[in-house]
Amino acid sequence: MRFRTLSVAFAAVAALLALPAPAATGAPAAPTSGAAAAATAAAAAADVPLSQGRTATASSTESAVYAAGLAVDGDTGTRWSSAASDNQWLRVDLGASATVSQVVLRWEAAYAADYRIQFSQDGSTWADARKVTGSDGGTDTVDVSGSARHVRVYADRRATQWGVSLWEFQVFGTTGTSSGCSTANAALNKPATASSSESAGLAASAAFDGSGTTRWSSAHSDPQWLRVDLGSVQDVCKIDLDWEAAYARDFTLQVSSDGSSWTTLRNVTGATGGKASYDVSGSGRYVRMNGTARATAYGYSLWEMAVHTGSGGGVPPVTGGGDLGPNVIVVDPSTANLQQRFDDVFARQESNQFGEGRYQFLLKPGTYNNINAQIGFYTSISGLGLNPDDTQINGDVTVDAGWFNGNATQNFWRSAENLAITPSNGTNRWAVAQAAPFRRIHVKGGLNLAPNGYGWASGGYIADSKIDGTVGPYSQQQWYTRDSSVGGWTNGVWNMTFTGVQGAPASNFATGPYTTMDTTPISREKPFLYQDGSAYKVFVPAKRTNARGVSWPANAGTSLPLDQFYVVKPGATASTINAALAQGLHLLVTPGVYHLDRPIEIERANTVVLGLGLATFIPDNGVDAVHVADVDGVRLAGFLVDAGSTRSDTLLRIGPSGASADHAANPTTMQDVFIRVGGAGPGLAVNGVVINSDDVVVDHTWIWRADHGAGVGWETNRSDYGMVVNGDDVLTTGLFVEHFNKYDVLWQGERGRTIFFQNEKAYDAPNAAAITHDGIVGWAAYKVADSVNTHEAWALGSYCNYTSDPSIVQHHGFQVPVKSGISMNHLQVISLGGMGQYRHVINDTGSATSGSDTVPSKVVRFP
Numbered sequence: 001m002r003f004r005t006l007s008v009a010f011a012a013v014a015a016l017l018a019l020p021a022p023a024a025t026g027a028p029a030a031p032t033s034g035a036a037a038a039a040t041a042a043a044a045a046a047d048v049p050l051s052q053g054r055t056a057t058a059s060s061t062e063s064a065v066y067a068a069g070l071a072v073d074g075d076t077g078t079r080w081s082s083a084a085s086d087n088q089w090l091r092v093d094l095g096a097s098a099t100v101s102q103v104v105l106r107w108e109a110a111y112a113a114d115y116r117i118q119f120s121q122d123g124s125t126w127a128d129a130r131k132v133t134g135s136d137g138g139t140d141t142v143d144v145s146g147s148a149r150h151v152r153v154y155a156d157r158r159a160t161q162w163g164v165s166l167w168e169f170q171v172f173g174t175t176g177t178s179s180g181c182s183t184a185n186a187a188l189n190k191p192a193t194a195s196s197s198e199s200a201g202l203a204a205s206a207a208f209d210g211s212g213t214t215r216w217s218s219a220h221s222d223p224q225w226l227r228v229d230l231g232s233v234q235d236v237c238k239i240d241l242d243w244e245a246a247y248a249r250d251f252t253l254q255v256s257s258d259g260s261s262w263t264t265l266r267n268v269t270g271a272t273g274g275k276a277s278y279d280v281s282g283s284g285r286y287v288r289m290n291g292t293a294r295a296t297a298y299g300y301s302l303w304e305m306a307v308h309t310g311s312g313g314g315v316p317p318v319t320g321g322g323d324l325g326p327n328v329i330v331v332d333p334s335t336a337n338l339q340q341r342f343d344d345v346f347a348r349q350e351s352n353q354f355g356e357g358r359y360q361f362l363l364k365p366g367t368y369n370n371i372n373a374q375i376g377f378y379t380s381i382s383g384l385g386l387n388p389d390d391t392q393i394n395g396d397v398t399v400d401a402g403w404f405n406g407n408a409t410q411n412f413w414r415s416a417e418n419l420a421i422t423p424s425n426g427t428n429r430w431a432v433a434q435a436a437p438f439r440r441i442h443v444k445g446g447l448n449l450a451p452n453g454y455g456w457a458s459g460g461y462i463a464d465s466k467i468d469g470t471v472g473p474y475s476q477q478q479w480y481t482r483d484s485s486v487g488g489w490t491n492g493v494w495n496m497t498f499t500g501v502q503g504a505p506a507s508n509f510a511t512g513p514y515t516t517m518d519t520t521p522i523s524r525e526k527p528f529l530y531q532d533g534s535a536y537k538v539f540v541p542a543k544r545t546n547a548r549g550v551s552w553p554a555n556a557g558t559s560l561p562l563d564q565f566y567v568v569k570p571g572a573t574a575s576t577i578n579a580a581l582a583q584g585l586h587l588l589v590t591p592g593v594y595h596l597d598r599p600i601e602i603e604r605a606n607t608v609v610l611g612l613g614l615a616t617f618i619p620d621n622g623v624d625a626v627h628v629a630d631v632d633g634v635r636l637a638g639f640l641v642d643a644g645s646t647r648s649d650t651l652l653r654i655g656p657s658g659a660s661a662d663h664a665a666n667p668t669t670m671q672d673v674f675i676r677v678g679g680a681g682p683g684l685a686v687n688g689v690v691i692n693s694d695d696v697v698v699d700h701t702w703i704w705r706a707d708h709g710a711g712v713g714w715e716t717n718r719s720d721y722g723m724v725v726n727g728d729d730v731l732t733t734g735l736f737v738e739h740f741n742k743y744d745v746l747w748q749g750e751r752g753r754t755i756f757f758q759n760e761k762a763y764d765a766p767n768a769a770a771i772t773h774d775g776i777v778g779w780a781a782y783k784v785a786d787s788v789n790t791h792e793a794w795a796l797g798s799y800c801n802y803t804s805d806p807s808i809v810q811h812h813g814f815q816v817p818v819k820s821g822i823s824m825n826h827l828q829v830i831s832l833g834g835m836g837q838y839r840h841v842i843n844d845t846g847s848a849t850s851g852s853d854t855v856p857s858k859v860v861r862f863p
Contacts (some may be wrong), residue, residue: 049074050100051092051151051171055620057595058082059089059570060356062163064681064710071169079108082155082163090169091152093573093597097121100129100151100173103142108165111137112155115164119148122318123573126152135159150573180310181237181279185210187228187287187307192216195224198299207302215244218291218299226302227288230309233257233583236265236287238308240277244301247273250293255284257584261604261631262288271295283318283582318580321563324362324536325570327591327613330384332364342373349376351403353410354680354709358591360613363391363419364531371395372424375414378591378614380638383418384531386539387553388442388466392420399432406455408475409433412702413614413640415672416441418528427469433458434702434736434758435640435674439526440552441465446487450474461700461734464525464550478797480734480756482699483520483547494830494856497756497795499733500548509826510860515795519546521753522697522731525557526637526671527610529588536562538588540608540635543667560586560608568615574598581607589615589639599624605631606666611639614674622646630659630693633666640674643683643719645711651675651685655693655727663695664729671699678717679706688740689723691730694749700734707739707763714741714764714804725749732757737781739763742773748785757782757796761810761836763803771808777839778810790821797828797856802836814842818863828856 051072058068058080066081072092082088103117117130129144137159151171155164187208194204194216202217208228218224239253253266265280273295287307291300324330329345331338345359358378365385372395373381383391397416401408408431420442421428427446430438436459446469450457454475462471462481470488473479478495485502492513498504500520507516525541541557566580570592577587578601591613597620602609617639619625625641625648628634634654641651652675654668675688688703703722706712722737722744732754737744739762759781765771771778781798784791798813813829816822827846829838834852841847841859849857 049104049170050094050098050173051169054095055093055595055597056080056169057091057571059087060163066165071166074168076106076167079165079167080169081108081110081165084161084163086155086157088164089152089154090166091123091150091571092169092171093123094149094151094171097147097149098173099147100144100171102172103130103144103151103153104168104170104172105140105142105153105166106168106170107135107137107140108167109137110158110160110162110165111135112153112157112164113159114155114157116154116156117142117144118152118154119146120150120152120571121148122576122579123150123571124569124576126571152571182308182310184308185306186230186234186309187305190231191229192227194218194226196299202301207305210304212242212303215301215303217244217246217301220297220299222294223290223292224300225288225290226300226305227259227286228305228307229259230285230287230307233283233285234309235283236280236307237310238277238279239266239287239289240275240304240306240308241289242275242303242305243273244303245273246294246296246298246301247271248289248291248293248300249295251289251291253278253280254288254290255282255582256286256288257284257582258604259286261629262290263578263582263601263603283579318566318576318583318585320565320567320580320585321561322567324567324612325590325592327358327570328360328362330362330364333366333368338368339371342371345379346374346376349379350374352377353412356593358593358613358615360591362529363393365390367392367394369394372398374398374400375416378413380415380417380613381419382416382528383420384529385418386530386532386555388418388440389420391418392422394422395424396428397421397430398428399430399436401431401451401455406451406453408451408455408457411436413674415439415614415638418530420444427472431457432460434460434704436460437672437700438462439464439672440528440550443467443469445469447471448474449476449479463700464552466550478758480700482733483523483544483549483551485549494828495756495758495795495797499755502549509795509858515756515826517755517794519548520544520733520755521546522667523547523699523733524667524669524697525551526699527608527635529610529612532559538562538565538586538608538610562588565608568594570594574600586610588612591615593618595620596623596625597621599627601627601629602634603629603631606633608635608637609639610635610637614638614640616640616642618642619644619648619651620646622648624648624650624653626652628654628668628693630655630661632663632668634668635671636669636673637671638673640676642680643677643685643717645682645684647684647686649685650687650690652689654689654691654696657692657726659692659694659727661694663693667695667697668693669697669699670701673701675701675703675722677705677719678711679704679709680711682711683717683719685719687721687724688719688737691723691725691727691749694727695729696727696731698730698732698735702736703738704736705739705741705762707760712764714762714766714770721746725752728752742779743781743783744779745782746785747783747791748788750788751790752784752788752792754782754793755795757793759798759813760832761798761800761802763801765802765804765808767805768808776811777808778812780812780815782814784816784822786817788817788822789819791816792823792825794825796824796826797830798838799830799832800836800838801832806835808836810836810838812840812842812844812846813838816842816862818843822863824862825860827859827862830854830856
């Protein structure tokens with residue numbers, strides 16, 4: 001909340017005294033307030049609220065000191081406060097379904113006049129439990145009735161010019177073991193299979209026939225499994241096992257939607273056989289007992305395995321499809337006041353670098369005249385045609401830097417995609433920094449990548465685009481362009497890299513800024529949303545090898561209907577997201593900020609996770625954010641992972657430790673996925689991204705430990721490694737990694753390849769001693785482990801700006817083993833304004849930087 005003067009406070013009190021008593025609908029009794037509320041609240045205070053200490057989230061927070069969790073901490077001296085607008089909400093996850101009888105709201109002076117108490121089991125679908133109108137603030141005690149895991153107050157209308165603010169949000173009720181878990185055996189006489197059977201008389205089906213005298217028995221080896229097909233995806237709440245004397249000591253209970261990718265519901269170690277029941281929560285069509293260690297010299301043998309289904313306090317089945325949520329703005333050429341809609345969002349987002357607003361404009365096919373769509377932070381604009389030329393803008397899609405006095409080095413986190421632009425003056429301006437992709441765009445004119453006035457700029461990325469005129473980077477420090485065509489390219493500053501680009505300038509790195517390769521070895525364009533008639537679909541482009549030029553209009557690939565996607569909307573929880581994935585749904589993540597109390601677990605091959613409007617995941621309480629199994633063809637695209645205030649180990653992990661499957665024919669791709677540690681508030685993570693799987697393709701990422709914003713300091717937002725690659729045959733194209741406490745990139749897998757790398761070392765290293773290791777001053781920006789035999793990289797740049805101690809001399813930017821299979825090409829290091837220096841470029845090779853004139857020190861090839 002903003003500070004209010006005493007006279008304003010008196011006016012607010014006078015206004016409160018004049019208000020009528022509140023009225024309520026949806027339940028027979030009105031909420032109590034004043035003395036009655038105090039008495040009721042005192043009685044309620046004898047019980048600890050179900051909400052106290054639980055995970056809370058909100059539609060917005062005025063600042064980090066008014067976080068959502070402060071309304072459920074049991075301390076009436078701390079509070080949550082929202083942004084100054086209507087339609088704000090606060091919600092709490094009770095951890096399990098409960099019978100809720102009462103909600104107590106202790107309002108600060110900024111209260112809601114009209115609000116609703118809402119219930120949800122999955123955190124996505126909400127029902128009104130009580131509606132309150134004309135509240136007079138203070139303490140409201142609202143009697144309700146129903147069952148919910150998630151409880152929310154939704155403020156429809158504020159009583160003051162400020163936001164809404166709660167000292168405490170208390171939910172009372174009861175929890176218990178009663179649930180909707182059926183006593184019936186859903187697996188009875190259902191089709192069953194096993195890894196092996198000791199004989200025909202001991203078949204898998206015998207464990208599901210309801211007889212206690214017949215059994216399944218496996219071969220005498222580890223591992224072995226038994227599974228049943230329930231016939232459809234169901235919510236599994238309990239599994240009963242009746243072991244014969246040959247039992248499993250260690251095993252897992254798992255579910256799957258497709259019989260191929262499995263989710264573990266329970267990991268059991270040290271079991272003792274006999275009869276045992278296990279409460280579980282998860283959805284699947286197939287249920288499996290996966291034995292990993294036998295207790296005897298024989299195999300595994302079960303008299304019976306029973307599966308129970310129902311709610312069980314777990315997450316109900318998730319439905320695919322539906323609307324695109326509150327932050328997706330769908331327009332067509334006839335939309336009234338269209339320019340104003342662009343302008344309104346831009347006014348909110350132009351300088352909102354670390355805010356919570358997230359927006360996606362979707363333009364239906366057609367021609368849009370006289371439009372200037374200015375694109376601010378966390379705003380994306382995309383056409384809904386199958387091809388860029390289906391959506392024509394006669395006008396501009398603009399990014400400039402007026403908000404930052406003509407400096408474009410902080411124009412992060414925005415995007416444009418799948419449009420055709422005929423610029424109003426012949427040239428479109430797209431003056432961006434990192435994390436601002438320009439994909440699948442046809443510019444019928446020129447493209448200016450510098451801000452008005454040609455101030456500093458630090459981008460950038462173009463892919464699968466056609467620029468009919470000339471591209472002018474002007475003041476851009478570096479840029480990577482892939483699989484596109486350009487009518488010309490005017491200049492370069494330090495590192496301009498092209499692969500598969502028709503019309504690109506010739507390589508001249510020894511004397512200039514250009515690295516040009518005729519083709520891109522492996523590429524697969526980012527999935528995108530489009531309309532087929534009135535139906536939404538997601539197009540998933542096919543892999544290309546040795547590509548050159550744009551992929552359209554041929555458009556090799558597949559289309560997936562929206563009903564195969566769980567449309568993730570603000571308020572969704574990790575448990576619901578994981579339930580959707582377990583059911584076999586893909587994810588379309590709409591614009592919003594999503595707090596996670598557990599990792600998102602992607603375990604099915606070919607799963608698509610597509611974000612809109614820079615959808616953001618924040619892991620809470622030290623959990624990781626996203627895990628991907630060692631499976632084929634997962635597509636991760638278009639979202640931001642922002643570290644939480646409790647240290648996570650790894651924000652995004654692709655493949656478990658030790659992953660070794662071959663995915664060459666169908667690699668996992670990570671595109672426009674961005675990582676942030678700090679800036680929006682204190683953030684902590686050991687690793688940004690860890691890639692354990694083989695053959696992964698990383699196509700444009702910015703992995704950033706914040707150098708400015710809130711929660712920034714050498715230990716305050718500590719993160720040691722930006723990206724760690726353990727998998728073999730991994731390719732990165734357009735790799736931006738900055739400011740990590742140790743190695744920005746640590747590469748430990750074989751046959752890795754990088755095309756274009758941009759880096760700044762951590763500004764805030766306190767002194768040389770803090771970054772000295774193994775007798776070396778400074779951690780290399782890009783480190784290839786000594787054990788690696790084969791590695792290839794092109795167009796790598798590292799810059800230092802040691803603002804805390806400009807006397808630091810970093811030994812080198814790049815460190816690799818000297819072996820015949822190591823090929824490092826077009827390397828440079830730069831001191832930014834003399835704030836620190838480099839002694840060498842790579843290992844002990846390359847001349848030192850000096851002075852403050854930002855002249856690169858280069859090595860064309862090493863060794």
